[in-house]
Amino acid sequence: MAFRVEFSELAAGKFRKLDKAARERIAAKLRRTAEDPAHHLSRLSSVEAYKLRVGDYRVIIDAEWGGKILYVVMLGHRSTSGR
Template structure:
């Protein structure tokens, strides 16, 4: 059973600011994990969300197993994205 993917407004804006090559690789990776997301995702400790590694970039995802949905909350370079989610969820 495949999960549905929803992109938040924040994640769409962040994706549009990236180089096209990086943005395409992130989109492909998110689409790739739809069939078995738990195999690819790592749980975050401070918030109830997961991270997906795509090179030097991280995609922060909310996983709902009951509804079989993935919500891409935000994304960014690994040096910045954790600071951003700290501000968002504090």
Template sequence: MAFKIVWPESAIKQLQKLERPIANRVFAKVDELKENPHRFLTKVVGSECFRLRIGDYRVLVDIDKSTITVLKIGHRKNIYN
């Protein structure tokens, strides 16, 4: 079962602020979540969301039955603030 990826406007703006090669890596890795999201995701302690690690960058996502919503994208030192 393939999941649908939802990119809210706020996540798109955060993606656009990244350097092009990093943004491309983030987009490609998030796209890989469609087939098996739990393979790459780790639950965030004290939260209902999950994190995806891409080098020094993190993507926070929420998972429903068939939808993955991108919540936040940023550098690992700033993402949890």
């Protein structure tokens, strides 16, 4: 069973402001990640969260493994999103 993907208000707002091509790439990558999160996600060292790289964009995800939820906390262009 695939994980469910949810967005924070901040991430949803940033997602809506992206151009259509970037939104489609990120949505497609999130669908693939929901099928097998352990394969696609990389753990962040500074906080208990995960990152997903989608081209020039970085998506920060909080994973609830027991509840099978991927919560998109933040997303942004790699040049401006903090590491």
